Amino acid sequence: MRLWENTIRRVTPYVPGEQPKGENLVKLNTNENPYPPAPGVIKALKEFNTDGLRKYPDPAASVLTEALAEYYGLKEDQIFVGVGSDDVIAMAFMTFFNSQKPIRFPEVTYSFYKVWAELFKIPYETPALREDFTIDPADYHGNTGGIIFPNPNAPTGVYMPLDQVEEILRNNQDAVVMVDEAYIDFAGPSALSLLDRYENLLVIQTFSKSRSLAGLRIGFAMGHPDLIRALNDVKYSYNSYTMNLPSQILGAEAVKDRAYFEKRVKQIVASRERAKKRLAKLGFTFPDSQANFIFVTHRKAGAEGIFQALKEKQIYVRYFKTPGLNNSLRITIGTDEEMDRLFEELERIIKEV
Amino acid sequence: MRLWENTIRRVTPYVPGEQPKGENLVKLNTNENPYPPAPGVIKALKEFNTDGLRKYPDPAASVLTEALAEYYGLKEDQIFVGVGSDDVIAMAFMTFFNSQKPIRFPEVTYSFYKVWAELFKIPYETPALREDFTIDPADYHGNTGGIIFPNPNAPTGVYMPLDQVEEILRNNQDAVVMVDEAYIDFAGPSALSLLDRYENLLVIQTFSKSRSLAGLRIGFAMGHPDLIRALNDVKYSYNSYTMNLPSQILGAEAVKDRAYFEKRVKQIVASRERAKKRLAKLGFTFPDSQANFIFVTHRKAGAEGIFQALKEKQIYVRYFKTPGLNNSLRITIGTDEEMDRLFEELERIIKEV
Numbered sequence: 001m002r003l004w005e006n007t008i009r010r011v012t013p014y015v016p017g018e019q020p021k022g023e024n025l026v027k028l029n030t031n032e033n034p035y036p037p038a039p040g041v042i043k044a045l046k047e048f049n050t051d052g053l054r055k056y057p058d059p060a061a062s063v064l065t066e067a068l069a070e071y072y073g074l075k076e077d078q079i080f081v082g083v084g085s086d087d088v089i090a091m092a093f094m095t096f097f098n099s100q101k102p103i104r105f106p107e108v109t110y111s112f113y114k115v116w117a118e119l120f121k122i123p124y125e126t127p128a129l130r131e132d133f134t135i136d137p138a139d140y141h142g143n144t145g146g147i148i149f150p151n152p153n154a155p156t157g158v159y160m161p162l163d164q165v166e167e168i169l170r171n172n173q174d175a176v177v178m179v180d181e182a183y184i185d186f187a188g189p190s191a192l193s194l195l196d197r198y199e200n201l202l203v204i205q206t207f208s209k210s211r212s213l214a215g216l217r218i219g220f221a222m223g224h225p226d227l228i229r230a231l232n233d234v235k236y237s238y239n240s241y242t243m244n245l246p247s248q249i250l251g252a253e254a255v256k257d258r259a260y261f262e263k264r265v266k267q268i269v270a271s272r273e274r275a276k277k278r279l280a281k282l283g284f285t286f287p288d289s290q291a292n293f294i295f296v297t298h299r300k301a302g303a304e305g306i307f308q309a310l311k312e313k314q315i316y317v318r319y320f321k322t323p324g325l326n327n328s329l330r331i332t333i334g335t336d337e338e339m340d341r342l343f344e345e346l347e348r349i350i351k352e353v
Numbered sequence: 354m355r356l357w358e359n360t361i362r363r364v365t366p367y368v369p370g371e372q373p374k375g376e377n378l379v380k381l382n383t384n385e386n387p388y389p390p391a392p393g394v395i396k397a398l399k400e401f402n403t404d405g406l407r408k409y410p411d412p413a414a415s416v417l418t419e420a421l422a423e424y425y426g427l428k429e430d431q432i433f434v435g436v437g438s439d440d441v442i443a444m445a446f447m448t449f450f451n452s453q454k455p456i457r458f459p460e461v462t463y464s465f466y467k468v469w470a471e472l473f474k475i476p477y478e479t480p481a482l483r484e485d486f487t488i489d490p491a492d493y494h495g496n497t498g499g500i501i502f503p504n505p506n507a508p509t510g511v512y513m514p515l516d517q518v519e520e521i522l523r524n525n526q527d528a529v530v531m532v533d534e535a536y537i538d539f540a541g542p543s544a545l546s547l548l549d550r551y552e553n554l555l556v557i558q559t560f561s562k563s564r565s566l567a568g569l570r571i572g573f574a575m576g577h578p579d580l581i582r583a584l585n586d587v588k589y590s591y592n593s594y595t596m597n598l599p600s601q602i603l604g605a606e607a608v609k610d611r612a613y614f615e616k617r618v619k620q621i622v623a624s625r626e627r628a629k630k631r632l633a634k635l636g637f638t639f640p641d642s643q644a645n646f647i648f649v650t651h652r653k654a655g656a657e658g659i660f661q662a663l664k665e666k667q668i669y670v671r672y673f674k675t676p677g678l679n680n681s682l683r684i685t686i687g688t689d690e691e692m693d694r695l696f697e698e699l700e701r702i703i704k705e706v
Contacts, residue, residue: 003527004553007452007498008583011590019411033407042403050395053568053603054386056561058372083436086592099360115591145360174356200357208409215406215598230361237364238468239439245568246599250406 018316025314026341028332031183031293033212035267035335038260040253041213048249057245059236064243067252068220072192077225080232081251083242085182085206085219089148090116092202092221095234096176097122099145103175106135108324110154110180129156133287133295137164141171150180152187155320155330157289159187162194169198176227178202185210185265186272187290192222199224209292210265211254216247268292272333278343279331282350293318297328301353309349315342371669378667379694381685384536384646386565388620388688391613393606394566401602410598412589417596420605421573425545430578433585434604436595438535438559438572442501443469445555445574448587449529450475452498456528459488461677463507463533482509486640486648490517494524503533505540508673508683510642512540515547522551529580531555538563538618539625540643545575552577562645563618564607569600621645625686631696632684635703650681654706662702668695 018029036042065079072079082088093116097103102123105113109126117124127139133156140147147168152159169177179191181203191203202223208214221231235242254261275294279286284296298306307319307329318330333339371382389395418432425432435441446469450456455476458466462479470477480492486509493500500521505512522530532544534556544556555576561567574584588595607614628647632639637649651659660672660682671683686692 002552004449004529005579007449007528009448009451009587011586019409027408030409032409035407036404037406041406045401045403046399048398050398051389053390053394054388054565055380056372056383056385056567057570083595083597084592086594090591095362096357096360098362112591119591175360176357199355212407214409214594217410217594217597226358233364234362238443238465238472239437241439241567241570242436244436244570244597244600247597 020316022314025316026334026338027316028334028338028342029316029318029330030214031209031291031330031332032214033209033264033268033292034333034338035212035264037212037250038254038257040257041250044250044253045246048246052245056241057243057248059240061243061248063252064218064248064255067255071255071258072222074195074222075225078195078222078228080221080223080228080235081243082219082221082235083247084208084217085180085204086112087217087242088204088219088221089113089178089180091231091235092176092178092204093117093120093122095230096178096202096227097146099175101143101145101175103146103148104140104144105148106153108133108153108156110150113148129153133158135160135164137167140168142174144172144175146175146177147172148178148180150182151191152183152289152291154182154291155293155295155318155325156287157183157291157293157295158287159290162189162191165191166194169194169201173200176200176202178204180204182206183209183291185261186269186292195223199226202227207251207254211261212264213251213254216250218243218247218251268333271336271339274336275331275333275339278339279346282343282346293330293332295328295330298350301350303327303329305353306346306349310342310345313345315345317342373669375667378669379687379691380669381687381691381695382669382671382683383567384562384644384685385567386562386617386621386645387686387691388565388617390565390603391607391610393610394603397603397606398599401599405598409594410596410601412593414596414601416605417571417601417608420608421575424608424611425575427548427575428578431548431575431581433574433581433588434596435572435574435588436600437561437570438533438557439465440570440595441557441572441574442466442531442533444584444588445529445531445557446470446473446475448583449531449555449580450499452528454496454498454528456499456501457493457497458501459506461486461506461509463503466501482506486511488513488517490520493521495527497525497528499528499530500525501531501533503535504544505536505642505644507535507644508646508648508671508678508681509640510536510644510646510648511640512643515542515544518544519547522547522554526553529553529555531557533557535559536562536644538614539622539645548576552579555580560604560607564614565617566604566607569603571596571600571604621686624689624692627689628684628686628692631692635696635699646683646685648681648683651703654703656680656682658706659699659702663695663698666698668698670695
């Protein structure tokens with residue numbers, strides 16, 4: 001018997017999504033951007049001052065927060081950056097969700113909220129979605145330890161109009177409300193415009209989807225300087241240097257190129273709308289996604305069967321075994337060429353059912 | 354009154370060390386390597402496949418763990434990597450220090466151990482060093498919730514011979530013992546050779562000092578596969594993608610070039626030994642450092658005064674205001690040219706006392 005094993009923390013290990021490798025595969029399973037990062041990112045890599053790598057990076061990541069402040073018309077002290085939005089959200093849970101009252105997030109949503117709440121021993125409640133997959137703002141009125149929801153929601157892709165987001169804020173002045181806008185650039189307006197009126201609003205975004213930089217791990221939060229200061233205090237209290245030099249420099253370059261960003265987002269949105277038509281014709285139903293993915297259910301063919309059949313043809317989509325989700329597939333929007341290959345295979349698979 | 358402020362976690366914000374910018378300055382304050390990273394790192398940057406950045410990085414960072422396994426003659430399942438050794442150690446605290454008994458680490462040591470113990474609510478004890486700044490292994494015999502100490506220790510630079518490290522392990526079979534070897538490459542043999550005999554030993558190292566890559570944030574832990582699995586389970590349970598693509602690829606390149614690594618370490622050790630002679634002549638006393646820094650006290654001149662006078666000349670060394678340390682300076686070993694500039698200024702400053 002090895003006594004030292006008694007002190008090991010026991011957790012349910014999460015198995016990260018498949019990252020298949022190969023030449024001819026179509027990867028539509030992790031909501032990555034099918035287009036490369038902005039040309040400025042590529043240029044900065046080629047011109048990178050490698051000697052700089054020997055030194056610790058700027059703990060405040062100023063070059064990046066400056067670029068973000070400029071882009072979003074905010075002050076630098078309204079922006080917090082972290083190693084992916086997972087890092088930012090986990091830090092925000094630790095910093096802001098310290099009430100005895102339960103926090104609230106949707107029953108069907110990003111699966112890590114529950115994980116972090118349990119890790120930090122934060123009580124939580126999870127109101128169900130409506131039949132049509134929308135969030136009912138009335139479920140989020142008052143008396144909570146805090147609120148978080150993605151907009152658009154995951155894995156449904158459903159966008160909540162800004163007046164409903166504001167309804168939630170108006171009814172929660174006593175706790176921090178976080179809007180996780182990982183997919184907002186493919187959807188309607190951001191809650192950023194509400195920052196002036198709601199000091200307890202934290203808006204969280206990422207470079208992993210619309211900015212084609214999942215490989216760099218960059219997420220950020222925007223909010224009142226008091227919220228940002230609290231986040232930085234918690235971060236600096238236990239780990240000062242987390243965001244490495246390449247992320248700071250290349251991330252800043254990605255933000256500077258507004259034209260490239262807007263062009264790519266427009267392309268993906270066009271491909272998504274085209275995909276909706278094709279998928280409907282193929283017999284799929286889906287909530288009206290405003291993200292870079294569509295959450296589809298087929299009228300006849302089972303999701304797991306389609307998932308396996310596509311995988312055999314080197315096309316990867318996302319299948320969740322979770323009850324309630326296990327008859328659906330989440331399909332990331334790729335290039336039109338990738339989507340055409342998907343439609344072709346889907347047509348064949350569905351004919352055979 | 355803003356009620357939402359009540360739920361904010363209150364911490365003592367840590368102020369990260371100075372990262373001064375400028376052309377002609379000599380930076381000897383954060384134990385960075387004065388030499389650039391290996392040529393392979395520079396080449397990999399120039400040839401970087403930027404399209405890869407749009408995808409999530411390999412959560413297991415296999416390219417890096419493979420390179421480390423090869424270098425240290427271990428199996429891949431004996432290696433865990435994280436975003437700097439701070440990330441690795443914090444994760445290890447969370448994973449292994451879950452006993453009711455206090456953990457133990459030296460009173461004078463790396464200041465973050467105390468921070469993490471408090472953050473994770475781990476009880477701790479801090480035995481004092483001996484008069485000569487050495488750790489007494491007898492203070493670390495048995496009945497603990499776990500042990501961590503740096504070897505060489507910080508900020509003293511004192512190395513504990515391997516038979517004493519083993520004495521601590523022999524007397525602690527019931528808890529995990531972590532040896533934080535951030536500076537080991539400049540010192541004597543690593544505790545790695547004890548891994549075969551002690552399944553509860555975790556050896557932690559970093560790319561920030563000897564490998565000239567502080568800017569990438571890479572740390573790693575080596576130990577029994579059961580320890581590494583437990584670390585990965587905890588990590589994956591709440592954040593799957595932390596180490597970004599540049600760190601994985603460039604880190605692997607740094608490890609592959611053994612000759613360059615050994616050459617640079619040898620140069621720094623030679624400069625350190627040369628510095629010891631010069632500093633002794635200037636009237637400084639110091640424990641016999643085996644790290645890439647020397648912790649010096651002057652017989653007459655006060656540390657804070659020297660610190661300020663050097664700073665005026667654009668030479669940055671580290672001054673700790675902590676009682677017990679506040680009459681000393683920690684000087685990082687730079688190039689011989691940088692050290693000569695330091696000695697010149699020190700000579701002038703000390704004459705004026």
